[in-house]
Amino acid sequence: MASEITYAELRITNESNSSGPFSRCPAAPREKRICHLSKPVSPSLPFTCLLVLLLLLAITFLVAFIIYFQKYFQLLEVKKDIKDITHKELNCIKYVSVMEDKVWSCCPKDWKPFGSHCYFTSTDLVASWNESEENCSHMGAHLVVIHSQKEQNFITGILSTASGYFIGLLDAGNRQWRWIDQTPYNESATFWHRGEPNNDFEKCVIINHRLNAGWGWNDIPCSDKHKSVCQMKKIYL
Numbered sequence: 312m313a314s315e316i317t318y319a320e321l322r323i324t325n326e327s328n329s330s331g332p333f334s335r336c337p338a339a340p341r342e343k344r345i346c347h348l349s350k351p352v353s354p355s356l357p358f359t360c361l362l363v364l365l366l367l368l369a370i371t372f373l374v375a376f377i378i379y380f381q382k383y384f385q386l387l388e389v390k391k392d393i394k395d396i397t398h399k400e401l402n403c404i405k406y407v408s409v410m411e412d413k414v415w416s417c418c419p420k421d422w423k424p425f426g427s428h429c430y431f432t433s434t435d436l437v438a439s440w441n442e443s444e445e446n447c448s449h450m451g452a453h454l455v456v457i458h459s460q461k462e463q464n465f466i467t468g469i470l471s472t473a474s475g476y477f478i479g480l481l482d483a484g485n486r487q488w489r490w491i492d493q494t495p496y497n498e499s500a501t502f503w504h505r506g507e508p509n510n511d512f513e514k515c516v517i518i519n520h521r522l523n524a525g526w527g528w529n530d531i532p533c534s535d536k537h538k539s540v541c542q543m544k545k546i547y548l
């Protein structure tokens with residue numbers, strides 16, 4: 312019986328040379344090679360399937376995790392934007408950007424949109440330049456800054472010819488004009504009335520309408536009381 316087993320082992324060993332199910336058997340005399348069939352080195356099919364399944368599951372979890380955090384941070388951004396808004400009511404229009412991302416461009420209720428900004432004219436406030444700027448800043452805005460004829464035309468279009476309105480332009484000293492938002496004062500895009508600015512003691516500026524001359528800027532004392540125009544960037548949601 313023992314010799315039969317030895318024969319069977321010997322036959323298989325010869326067929327598969329040194330590799331195969333018997334490769335783990337130590338080199339030993341034939342008679343003493345009592346070696347049990349070992350499991351194949353390569354993983355079995357169910358094990359491979361399980362491994363692939365686990366891998367797929369891990370990838371799915373990773374992708375879900377990444378998408379979740381992306382959405383989470385996007386939400387945080389929107390929340391921050393909403394927190395920054397001091398206005399209760401917004402008027403928004405759907406705006407399609409070059410990147411085809413649809414967003415909402417908004418101006419507070421009672422503010423008028425033009426380009427990338429919103430404009431507000433005080434109807435009841437008549438105040439000094441400082442008070443007017445403070446009033447704008449409480450609304451997350453500043454006194455209006457004008458950089459083009461188009462902007463000048465839009466703004467004068469929403470004003471009354473009967474009033475003067477403070478704008479965000481100041482004499483920083485020695486007739487050095489500065490815009491409130493620190494953008495450069497460009498001499499070629501100014502709309503002074505003829506003969507203005509005319510007084511070193513008039514360090515603030517209003518926009519007003521003069522009969523026969525139309526709309527333009529005039530330097531006046533900062534303590535004078537006038538209406539004003541506020542400007543803020545549009546809110547994108």
Ligand code: MMA
Nearest residue numbers: 507509510513529530531532
């Ligand atoms: C007012 C005052 C000045 C302005 C002149 C123009 C009399 O002063 O508004 O700032 O330059 O009018 O005549």
Ligand code: CA
Nearest residue numbers: 509529530531
């Ligand atoms: Ca003047």
